[in-house]
Structure formats: C-alpha cells, structure tokens
Amino acid sequence: MKVYMNNAGPTNGQSRALQGIAVVPGVVNGSVAWFRHGPELPRRGYRVKVADRPAELERFHDALDDVATGLREQADRLTGVTADVIRSSVYLVTDRGWVGPAERDITAGMTAETATGHQIGRFIELLERRGGFAAERTADLRDIRDRIARRLQGIDEPSLPKLTPSSILVADELAPADIAAIDPNSIGAIATIRGGLTGHIAIVARQLGIPYVTGVMDLTVLSEGTSALLDGVRGLVIANPPTSVVAQRLASDERHREQVETWSGPAQTRDKVPVSLLANVQDENTIDEARHTMVDGVGLFRTELCFINRSVEPSVDEQASIYEKVFRAFGNRVTIRTLDSGSDKPLKFAHTGREENPALGMRGVRIGLQNEDLLIRQLDAIAEGARRAGLSDDTAPRVMAPMISRVSEARHFAAMVRERGLIPGIVVEVPATAIMAEMFMREVDFCSIGTNDLIQYTMAADRLSADLFELTDPWQPAGLRLINSVIEAAKKCGKSVSICGESASDPYLAQVFVGMGVDALSMAPNAVPEVGVVLEKWDMHHYQELAQEVLKAEGAHHARRIAADYFAQLKEDEGAVGELSEEMTG
Numbered sequence: 001m002k003v004y005m006n007n008a009g010p011t012n013g014q015s016r017a018l019q020g021i022a023v024v025p026g027v028v029n030g031s032v033a034w035f036r037h038g039p040e041l042p043r044r045g046y047r048v049k050v051a052d053r054p055a056e057l058e059r060f061h062d063a064l065d066d067v068a069t070g071l072r073e074q075a076d077r078l079t080g081v082t083a084d085v086i087r088s089s090v091y092l093v094t095d096r097g098w099v100g101p102a103e104r105d106i107t108a109g110m111t112a113e114t115a116t117g118h119q120i121g122r123f124i125e126l127l128e129r130r131g132g133f134a135a136e137r138t139a140d141l142r143d144i145r146d147r148i149a150r151r152l153q154g155i156d157e158p159s160l161p162k163l164t165p166s167s168i169l170v171a172d173e174l175a176p177a178d179i180a181a182i183d184p185n186s187i188g189a190i191a192t193i194r195g196g197l198t199g200h201i202a203i204v205a206r207q208l209g210i211p212y213v214t215g216v217m218d219l220t221v222l223s224e225g226t227s228a229l230l231d232g233v234r235g236l237v238i239a240n241p242p243t244s245v246v247a248q249r250l251a252s253d254e255r256h257r258e259q260v261e262t263w264s265g266p267a268q269t270r271d272k273v274p275v276s277l278l279a280n281v282q283d284e285n286t287i288d289e290a291r292h293t294m295v296d297g298v299g300l301f302r303t304e305l306c307f308i309n310r311s312v313e314p315s316v317d318e319q320a321s322i323y324e325k326v327f328r329a330f331g332n333r334v335t336i337r338t339l340d341s342g343s344d345k346p347l348k349f350a351h352t353g354r355e356e357n358p359a360l361g362m363r364g365v366r367i368g369l370q371n372e373d374l375l376i377r378q379l380d381a382i383a384e385g386a387r388r389a390g391l392s393d394d395t396a397p398r399v400m401a402p403m404i405s406r407v408s409e410a411r412h413f414a415a416m417v418r419e420r421g422l423i424p425g426i427v428v429e430v431p432a433t434a435i436m437a438e439m440f441m442r443e444v445d446f447c448s449i450g451t452n453d454l455i456q457y458t459m460a461a462d463r464l465s466a467d468l469f470e471l472t473d474p475w476q477p478a479g480l481r482l483i484n485s486v487i488e489a490a491k492k493c494g495k496s497v498s499i500c501g502e503s504a505s506d507p508y509l510a511q512v513f514v515g516m517g518v519d520a521l522s523m524a525p526n527a528v529p530e531v532g533v534v535l536e537k538w539d540m541h542h543y544q545e546l547a548q549e550v551l552k553a554e555g556a557h558h559a560r561r562i563a564a565d566y567f568a569q570l571k572e573d574e575g576a577v578g579e580l581s582e583e584m585t586g
C-alpha cells in the first residue's frame with residue numbers, strides 16, 4: 001500500500017503523498033477546497049476630491065465598525081480559547097497604530113481601500129521585522145485587511161469556499177477567525193503551508209476538533225476539487241489516494257475514534273502502569289472544561305492568560321477567588337504557575353516596556369523577582385485561595401515559577417512558596433536549567449518541563465514563527481535529549497517531574513515521554529482521551545525501549561521514522577494488529 005512520493009509538478013491524477021506536520025489527529029477522505037483570500041488592495045494613489053473626503057472617511061469607519069461587530073458577534077457565539085483569540089482580533093480592527101495613519105491618508109485624499117492597504121501593509125512589515133509575538137499577529141492582520149477590503153468593495157463575505165463535511169480546506173495560511181466561523185461538522189479537515197504547532201490556528205483547530213496538518217510545502221500542486229486523503233495522525237495529505245489506502249486508513253481511524261470517544265480512564269499503559277494525565281487551564285471556562293474531562297488534576301494553570309486583557313493588577317482578594325475555584329474543583333491536585341508575563345504574553349500591569357528581543361528579555365519570574373511585591377501578592381492570593389477552599393498544610397497545592405534560569409532564583413522562589421505553606425516547583429524551559437537540572441531539583445519539590453519554550457530556546461527558533469516550524473518541531477532530538485536528562489535528574493533526586501508543553505498532547509511523543517519515566521503529562525483537556533487511548537496500546541518496557549531508540553535520532557523526521565519503525569517491528573513480533581503501529585506506519 002505504498003503511495004507514490006514525488007514532489008515535482010502537479011499531480012495530474014497521480015497518487016502523491018505530501019508530507020507536513022500533524023497538528024490535530026483524524027483521517028478525512030474528501031476533496032480540496034482552496035481558501036480564497038480577499039481582493040488585493042491598492043497601496044498607492046490619491047484620488048478623492050476634497051469635498052468627498054469626509055464621506056470617504058465615514059465609509060472607512062463604517063467598514064471598520066461592521067468588521068469589528070461581525071467579529072465580536074462571532075466571538076460571543078464561541079467559548080474558550082477560540083472566543084479569546086477572535087476577541088483579540090477585534091482590537092486589531094480598531095488599533096490606532098494603523099487606523100490613525102489611515103485616517104490621515106484618507107483626509108489627504110486616499111481612498112479608504114488604498115489607505116487600508118497602505119497602512120495595514122506597513123503595519124504587517126513592521127511586525128514582521130519585530131518577529132516573535134508581533135510577527136504571529138500578521139496572519140490576523142492580513143485577515144482583517146481581507147475583511148475590510150471585502151466590506152469596502154461590497155463583496156459579500158466569505159473567503160470560505162462552499163464547504164461540505166468532506167471538504168479539505170487548503171490555504172497558504174489561515175487566521176483563527178476564518179476557521180472559527182466554520183461549523184466543525186460542515187468541514188472535513190484543514191491543511192496549510194504556513195502555521196506552527198502552537199500558533200493560534202492550531203489552538204483553534206484543536207479546540208474545534210478539526211483534523212489539521214500544517215507545513216505542507218507542496219500544497220500548491222493540489223488543484224480545486226482534487227480528491228485527497230488528509231491524515232492528521234501522520235501529517236500527510238495524499239492526493240488521488242489509492243482506494244486500498246483510503247479504506248485501510250479510514251477503517252483504522254474509525255476504530256481509533258470509537259476508542260477515543262468511549263475512553264473513560266484511568267490512564268495507564270497496557271501492562272497497567274498508571275500515568276497521570278492532567279489539564280492545562282487558564283481561566284474559569286477552561287477549569288470548567290477540565291472538570292468535565294477525565295483528568296487527574298490541573299498540571300498547569302497559566303495565570304497570566306487569566307489577566308491578559310487587564311490593565312490594572314487584580315487585587316489579592318480577586319485573585320484568591322479565582323484560585324479558590326480551581327482548588328474547589330480539583331482539591332490540591334493543582335499546579336499553579338506564577339505570572340509568565342512578557343514576550344508573547346505581556347501583561348499591561350507587569351511589563352517592563354519595549355524590548356528588542358522580548359523572548360530573551362524580562363519575562364516570567366524575572367519580572368516577579370525584579371518587582372517582588374507583585375510575586376508576593378500573587379503567592380499570598382494563591383495561599384488565600386487554598387485556605388478558602390479548605391486546603392491545609394497537609395493538602396497544600398503546588399506552585400511553580402516560569403523561566404527560572406539560575407539555581408539562586410529557584411532557591412529564593414522556593415523559600416517564598418514554602419513560607420506560605422505551599423509546595424514549590426519550577427518550570428524547566430530554559431536550556432541552562434535543563435543542563436543543570438540536578439542542582440535545581442535539590443532546591444524544589446518538583447518540576448514541569450515546558451517543552452514549547454525549551455525547544456524554542458534550544459533550537460534558537462521562535463516558537464511562533466510559521467516559517468521555522470521545522471526547527472521548533474517537538475520531535476527535535478536535541479530537545480528530547482534535554483527532556484530525558486531532566487527526567488533522569490528529577491528521578492535521581494526523588495522529585496516528581498511532568499511535562500506541560502504542547503508536545504505532551506502528541507500521543508506518540510506522550511509514549512516517548514512515558515518511556516523516559518515522566519510522572520505526569522499536562523495538556524489541553526480535549527487532548528486527554530486521545531493520549532489515554534494511545535498509551536494503552538503497549539507495555540511500559542516497550543515505551544522505555546522506544547525512548548532509548550528515539551534518542552538516537554539525528555533529526556525530527558528521523559525521530560518519527562524511528563518510532564514508526566519501532567512499532568512496525570513490534571506489530572510484526574507480536575503478530576497483532578496494533579492500531580498504533582498502523583497509525584504510525586500505515
């Protein structure tokens with residue numbers, strides 16, 4: 001059942017497998033529907049007569065109002081991260097950074113179209129030069145430009161083609177609002193050329209459960225209507241797939257889906273070694289979502305995201321009442337992370353101003369240690385929330401600090417946390433900390449490995465860059481080796497170690513991490529059943545062997561290949577049709 005792999009030229013009806021990166025699992029057989037970007041907007045030209053300029057300005061504002069209202073209404077119909085992501089796009093529509101200069105352009109005689117194209121274009125170029133979080137926003141800005149353009153030119157929505165449940169929506173790049181507008185039942189899957197594993201589009205697709213593959217460089221060889229199989233498990237888009245491949249992949253996926261839908265825990269390997277699966281939460285909605293999922297607790301509460309739109313620091317009392325909710329829901333099975341402000345998540349009330357290189361700047365505990373009162377108030381609020389929820393010293397929850405990079409920071413933070421009767425830990429996400437993990441582990445009671453940042457800093461590649469996704473691939477062996485050494489150090493010191501980055505929700509990496517000896521995996525709540533099902537496929541000693549094999553890889557693709565070959569071999573040895581091996585090897 002081999003599929004012809006050749007990346008030159010159009011498919012001409014031939015079967016062709018295009019490799020990308022798996023983001024949201026699921027297999028869909030359907031046909032290609034290209035996303036249509038908005039009409040091109042001119043960026044030059046003054047031609048509005050003086051007398052008509054006030055009306056032109058009004059036309060411009062009407063378009064902005066309409067687009068903002070449309071997005072706001074869309075956000076109100078949604079929940080969770082998807083709603084938050086769309087709401088953040090509303091701010092961009094009215095952002096004075098481009099709207100002010102566009103108004104001046106129109107007053108000077110430009111058309112609303114030209115001023116929009118000119119100023120959003122400049123804004124995009126500026127953000128691209130800044131990189132990081134700023135560059136990530138450019139997809140959203142392009143989306144807004146498209147929306148305003150369509151509104152100004154009287155083109156009725158949508159960039160979305162007519163979709164059916166078997167449509168595979170393909171695009172160079174998508175903005176969250178594009179897919180958030182889609183009823184997940186009216187589309188099959190999504191494939192894009194650009195877009196990382198941790199970008200907004202990935203977060204939204206994951207929440208909506210739409211199978212998604214990104215980084216498919218050769219996507220443009222697919223023409224509208226081409227029949228295609230999207231495999232969100234192996235990160236493939238197969239054009240004109242042979243019927244045997246379609247039948248086998250769909251059947252295997254259906255069996256797998258059924259298992260995922262009916263999975264009810266407990267999470268364990270096939271030989272019944274328990275694995276703790278925890279939820280990453282960020283606010284009351286996600287706490288609620290986690291409560292309705294089979295999770296053993298909360299492994300990461302991203303507190304900064306709870307306050308991301310606040311300009312004034314919430315009082316100790318207000319913070320305590322939020323933390324109390326998570327403790328009431330999960331008792332002391334909660335790990336709260338202190339504010340990770342800065343870089344891509346700057347909080348207005350906990351930020352040190354403009355930086356040339358914010359990911360390498362004042363971020364996380366660095367801000368908390370510089371402005372210690374802020375950290376003290378948060379720790380007091382966590383202790384108070386625990387007290388209100390009835391937790392005592394014997395049932396104390398865990399608190400960890402992000403971006404720890406020196407042993408002295410860990411020691412100081414641990415003392416502050418212990419003073420309040422809480423259990424101190426650190427996020428290991430800076431390579432320096434991973435390299436010296438053993439020394440850090442003597443200072444604290446636990447650690448959680450933040451793989452998103454650990455990979456970004458290890459590979460010197462911005463985690464938000466859609467162009468660098470191959471470098472920030474969590475299967476990069478350099479990152480895996482560091483993770484393995486942190487787990488070894490924690491074990492040696494008798495401390496617990498978990499993983500809370502996005503990679504914990506990749507079911508195959510979850511197997512690798514379990515084989516390395518991790519105690520818990522923390523992830524978006526809706527990823528838990530998938531990981532739970534896949535972990536049950538094989539025994540602990542298989543995962544241990546798998547981890548050792550994967551650590552020999554020279555690159556990310558190689559690491560995946562090793563895992564696939566390992567399971568193919570197991571399948572052969574056991575003579576069993578393990579679905580996992582089918583998933584990995586086809």
Ligand code: PEP
Nearest residue numbers: 429450451452453500501
């Ligand atoms: C990480 O870096 O992996 C992590 C869990 O934290 P965040 O994504 O919030 O930086």
Ligand code: MG
Nearest residue numbers: 429450452453
């Ligand atoms: Mg991090």
